[in-house]
Each structure stands twice: as C-alpha cells, then as structure tokens.
Amino acid sequence: xxxxxxxxxxxxxxxxxxxxxxxxxxxxxxxxxxxxxxxxxxxxxxxxxxxxxxxxxxxxxxxxxxxxxxxxxxxxxxxxxxxxxxxxxxxxxxxxxxxxxxxxxxxxxx
Amino acid sequence: xxxxxxxxxxxxxxxxxxxxxxxxxxxxxxxxxxxxxxxxxxxxxxxxxxxxxxxxxxxxxxxxxxxxxxxxxxxxxxxxxxxxxxxxxxxxxxxxxxxxxxxxxxxxxxxxx
Numbered sequence: 001x002x003x004x005x006x007x008x009x010x011x012x013x014x015x016x017x018x019x020x021x022x023x024x025x026x027x028x029x030x031x032x033x034x035x036x037x038x039x040x041x042x043x044x045x046x047x048x049x050x051x052x053x054x055x056x057x058x059x060x061x062x063x064x065x066x067x068x069x070x071x072x073x074x075x076x077x078x079x080x081x082x083x084x085x086x087x088x089x090x091x092x093x094x095x096x097x098x099x100x101x102x103x104x105x106x107x108x109x110x
Numbered sequence: 111x112x113x114x115x116x117x118x119x120x121x122x123x124x125x126x127x128x129x130x131x132x133x134x135x136x137x138x139x140x141x142x143x144x145x146x147x148x149x150x151x152x153x154x155x156x157x158x159x160x161x162x163x164x165x166x167x168x169x170x171x172x173x174x175x176x177x178x179x180x181x182x183x184x185x186x187x188x189x190x191x192x193x194x195x196x197x198x199x200x201x202x203x204x205x206x207x208x209x210x211x212x213x214x215x216x217x218x219x220x221x222x223x
Contacts, residue, residue, distance in 0.1 A: 031209065034212075042216060043200050043202070043214030043217050044214050046211045046212050049209070049210075049211065089152075091153075093208060096166045096167070097169075098143070098155045098166075098208050100145075100152055100153040100154070100155070
C-alpha cells in the first residue's frame, strides 16, 4: 500500500531563516502531492499542489519541490515569521484515495 | 464567500449509538470529501462524493457511510459507535475533486463514551 512520511515531528527555526520540511513517499510516484497548514483547533488550509511533471512550484514565500528519483517532496518557507508556526501536512494520491502524512510541527522562534 | 460549514461542532454519543454529521460545501463546489483525524493516526481519508456519487473510498469499515444531495451538501453516518470512533471529523469541498484545491471546514468533534 502507498505510504507517506514526514521525517520530523517537530522543527524549530529562527525567525528570518528558511524552514525546510521533508515528505517521503513509497512505491510509485503519485500524480500529485499537496501541502497543507493546520493550526490548533482548525481544519487544514490548502497551500500548494505540485504535479508529477512539475519539479518546483512557488507561491509568495513558499516553495515546493517534487523529486521522483528520491521519492521526496521538500517544502520551503523563506524569511520565516513567528506567524508561520503551525503543523504542516503533506498528502499524496494513491489507491483511489488521498493519504496524509502525520505532519511536522514547525516553531519559528523570535 | 461563505466557507465550508460543518454541523454540529461538538457531539457526545454513547457506544452502540449512531451519528449523522453534516457538511455544506462552498457554493459551486461539486466534490465533498470526509476525513477522520486522531492524535495517533493523523488525518485519514474516509470517502469522496462528486455529483451525488461516491467516487473514492478509504479503508474504513462499512459502519462509516455517507451521501451527497443534489445541492452538493453531504452527510456522513457512523453506526454502532465504538470508543475508537472518537475523533475530529473534517469535510472538505473542491470544485472538481481530490486533485484540486480543497477547502476544509472547522470539523465536528465526536466523543464516544
């Protein structure tokens, strides 16, 4: 069955630095990967979707990469701010459903 | 425009009972998907409905079912509740399906006692 793993449960980054979160998947490459942000007590908020034929996608301070050789997606937040502190989830399609990672809790330290 | 609305926000039920949760998608969105979120298992996909038809399904027992109405509103039903069904149930709507931008509701917190 398809799996997706987010390597770090938690990550502390100094304000102003670039935060990089990792998502690894198994078996075949998914047609797309998604990244979400979730704050405590709230539903996830969609951030970016990257398709298999795209190597990189950007949105303001966010950048996502998709490496089918490494079976990995990297999510970058540049010039990080304390307001970026949240749990970030990656998700892949597979077996006619969408599969989420357990998430990485990102703390941006002032 | 109004976001995804889930009702009720909180629910307490007894083992063996059944429960129905409701989700009103964003106007114009035809796809509604449901998820269960627990601290141990994370966010898990239950099923997706599109134009009143179940299009995709996760690995949950048959006690979990859903439906979608002609106005795209969706309901999820869980029968014969178990303690392990206690979770945050989230629904999300999107224009065309799982591979397009999804908007999540605030969720329904279900506690089974």
